[in-house]
Amino acid sequence: MPQSRTQDPRAAVPLPPAAFHVLLAIGAEERHGYAIMAEVKRITDGAVRMGPGTLYSTIKRLLDHGLIEECGERVDPLRTDQRRRYYRMTTLGRTIVASEAKRLQSMINKSGAGTWAPGEQH
Template identity: 50%
Template structure:
């Protein structure tokens, strides 16, 4: 099971490679500002995901973004995609259970 931050990072990378700031923006936008990953949390999370083989650094970048040689881009690996799918399935079951319990 992933941490919340880990889930958010994998979800942000599901559409393709991104750099850290783009991941932070995605999470904030998708959560309507309810979740904000600070740089420390973000990069500790990315380090764990790299060590676990769920993401990897890539030379690919966003052609629409200004070039910055310091930016590191990350992408999902096969195991990262499978982990994300498993986590989404678990969350879906939890939402269904909440509905059945009358919570939503």
């Protein structure tokens, strides 16, 4: 019954960082856990390396809260790996991740953080 957060998208923002990473990694695709790990690493240029502990507990929470859902009958044309469990974002998930992205973007813009760096450190 953890549907309480799902009433108002604003109530779920700020999103925990790991949840945000997972949602961004899934994007518009249908991805399985292991692919999400790799995608997080890729998207963040290796800065974020998400282990299985963080990944699967986050997936569980996102499922519980209705931000993602498992797509059952999916068939991979090239290879059929029975272990894989594929997930896609729900409409709610897209709403919330967009809201979080907007919040972060707004914060970065207001701060002018991009202009503070005292040059590249060598």
